[in-house]
Amino acid sequence: MDSPFSLKNKKILVIGASSGLGKRIAIESAAQGANMILVGRNEDRLKQTLAALQGGAHSYEVVDINQTESVNALVSKLSGLDGVVNSAGIVESQLFSFLKEDSIRQIMETNFFSPVLLIQKLVKKKKINKPGSIVFLSSVSGPLLTYIGNSSYSASKSAITGIAKTMALELAPKQIRVNCLLPAMIKTELLGNIASSQEDLSSDEQNYPLGGYGRPEDVAYAAVYLLSDASKWITGINLKIDGGLTLR
Ligand SMILES: NC(=O)c1ccc[n+]([C@@H]2O[C@H](COP(=O)([O-])OP(=O)(O)OC[C@H]3O[C@@H](n4cnc5c(N)ncnc54)[C@H](OP(=O)(O)O)[C@@H]3O)[C@@H](O)[C@H]2O)c1
Numbered sequence: 001m002d003s004p005f006s007l008k009n010k011k012i013l014v015i016g017a018s019s020g021l022g023k024r025i026a027i028e029s030a031a032q033g034a035n036m037i038l039v040g041r042n043e044d045r046l047k048q049t050l051a052a053l054q055g056g057a058h059s060y061e062v063v064d065i066n067q068t069e070s071v072n073a074l075v076s077k078l079s080g081l082d083g084v085v086n087s088a089g090i091v092e093s094q095l096f097s098f099l100k101e102d103s104i105r106q107i108m109e110t111n112f113f114s115p116v117l118l119i120q121k122l123v124k125k126k127k128i129n130k131p132g133s134i135v136f137l138s139s140v141s142g143p144l145l146t147y148i149g150n151s152s153y154s155a156s157k158s159a160i161t162g163i164a165k166t167m168a169l170e171l172a173p174k175q176i177r178v179n180c181l182l183p184a185m186i187k188t189e190l191l192g193n194i195a196s197s198q199e200d201l202s203s204d205e206q207n208y209p210l211g212g213y214g215r216p217e218d219v220a221y222a223a224v225y226l227l228s229d230a231s232k233w234i235t236g237i238n239l240k241i242d243g244g245l246t247l248r
Contacts (some may be wrong), residue, residue: 022087
């Protein structure tokens with residue numbers, strides 16, 4: 001009998017699979033037997049993720065989630081999804097007083113509106129199986145704490161946790177679960193876009209009780225759990241993955 005933690009024969013869509021956490025989630029999900037569909041804008045990096053996946057029938061789609069036509073084309077191609085993970089996201093570090101309207105809108109577009117509207121289309125067009133699992137990458141930043149210069153990013157992540165709770169309630173009768181992962185700092189490409197010096201990052205690492213920043217697999221293993229039948233009675237949660245940061 002398969003382990004309840006297995007993803008054998010599950011079809012899972014990962015949005016933002018070309019790098020960082022989405023890439024690692026795709027790799028670990030495939031290692032548990034899932035068939036992956038990878039989405040991102042950068043085809044070369046999607047191919048690199050694809051090449052790193054074990055077994056299964058995997059594929060990728062080059063899609064900018066902010067482009068409605070290509071999202072609609074993606075949705076029409078998909079069917080029978082057992083799981084959807086949104087890991088697409090961008091970050092900008094800017095003091096509140098200097099925030100530009102365009103950049104606030106851009107962060108909200110990529111981190112909130114586009115993934116939510118894509119998943120709404122998947123639900124309305126019955127592309128997600130019953131039972132099914134939706135996992136959003138939120139963050140500790142916003143729902144639980146924040147950093148100087150992180151206002152629009154924090155707002156976008158709080159918005160995701162807010163809508164995910166209501167989605168969880170409304171989609172429960174369809175046996176579609178909706179959960180959020182709330183990582184603290186994880187070493188991925190995204191860190192390069194945060195305008196801190198290496199010294200600032202190294203001293204920030206001292207704040208983590210379990211020692212330093214997390215690794216992409218720390219988040220990926222939690223995603224595998226939420227995608228698997230082992231978590232079938234769990235919906236509407238915010239699972240923090242933070243090395244103990246928010247205990248302080
Ligand atoms: N790393 C951390 O410390 C951390 C902590 C908490 C939460 N998170 C959240 O976790 C998620 C993943 O972060 P990460 O560190 O893995 O970042 P990353 O390495 O920069 O990856 C971001 C992913 O999003 C995709 N993406 C961005 N804009 C897109 C668009 N318009 N259409 C389609 N795909 C798009 C990128 O693909 P393309 O460039 O190919 O489009 C890439 O695959 C984000 O939502 C982030 O906010 C990260």
